[in-house]
Amino acid sequence: MRSICVMGTGYVGLVTGACLSDFGNAVTCVDIDAQRIARLKAGEVPIYEPGLEEMMTRNIGRGRLSFSTEIPFAIKASQLIFIAVGTPSMPDGDVDMSYVFEAARTIGRYMEDYKIIVNKSTVPVGTGVQVAELIRQTQPGVDFDIVSNPEFLREGSAIDDFMHPDRLVIGAGNQRSLEAVVDVYRPLYQNDIPMVLTDVESAEMIKYAANALLATKISFINEIANICEAYGADVTAVARGMGLDQRIGPRNLSAGAGYGGSCFPKDVAGLAAIARKGQVDSPLIQSINPSNGHQRRRMIAKLRELVGPFSGRTICLLGLSFKPDTDDLREAPALEMIETLQAEGATVRAYDPASMEKAQQLYPNLVCCESPYRAAEGADALVLMTEWNEFRNIDLAVLHSALKAPRMLDCRNLYHPRQMQEMGFEYLSVGRPPRRPGQETPEKTSDWLLGGYMLRR
């Protein structure tokens, strides 16, 4: 059995550790956070991720997955060491590399024979060379290789993304280490998963470039949505018409409240900082995050358009997490919305299927409710922030009667404008014409096309 050490038990580390043990490797996950390791040893899974707990339990039971704070021992005993520690943003957007560099020094301090060090953390291009230099300085006598193997998993579908990725990217400086890491992924390439085998620098760059383009697609369609609003076009039809062009592709073209989460905002800021540091002009890349910030503020302005000044108002938010199927609130557009509303004297009532506990800790004055209907009670307007599935089939008539005034800002284009108008809602969405009860609106094609669904998918 191949022995592997995974350093860091965050999202990427835990999923990597669990999946690599499922491939039949002996995996030890280590972390400097002793409390986290203690919780993991007690069987507690610190993140909400479908399928992860079962996979971990199965592999712990088979003796292939373990957790430890004895980092020196785990390093000595492993042939491959995966670095999956955090690379947070610094205030200027630059990437904080201290955890990666500390992991490198630790590996150098304790390794006694040849190791392959595989970096899974999202790191700026050039990190492989820096990590190699650090290890060489700490441990000049021992041979090692550095491999870059960026991870593309999404929260909420992390196990599936790891097991069925669109591609595997492996960057190495020599054949020996390249082949060793390709071999770790044998179960995947036996399933015909395409592999991009390249040098370390290109592999590092692929991750940033891919995330920046995905974020750009979202910001692009958000800006198109805003232009649609000015001219009465429907962004869902526009996105579908664009996405069917195979050079564009349909995914990541849903206009909304802007992207959030632990990756896009941070990685886009990171790439912008990498370009600036390298004295490379990159006007497009520099403008992706500002465009996203603009979209978030635009949602707040739309709400103002709907209810007037926020002071003394009660606003209901449905969905708080940065996307469905996760309790993650990091960089969620809902946060700026809550902060602005509360700062301007509004009461915010909220419902989210998974993240209310976390939200309550962040905002003690947030009124967390047990159901969407409860959250709507007495509110001057409802804002749909996150497209959880359970909101798709919500009873709109019950919501309508619970609200003090039937106003809705749908930041995810979940409902059909004409239907909302007919139900008596004053309804604003993103990149589609507003609808108000009693208002004579020119009939749009999307009004009579099957509730918009034919347009959407």
Ligand code: UDX
């Ligand atoms: C992302 C990348 O997809 C993944 O490859 C990388 O490894 C980590 O970052 P994740 O942050 O989990 O994954 O979320 P993702 O599903 O990509 O969504 C990111 C944000 O974009 C969410 O806030 C989502 O609401 C928003 N989004 C996504 C849109 O606004 N419109 C879209 O069409 C798609």
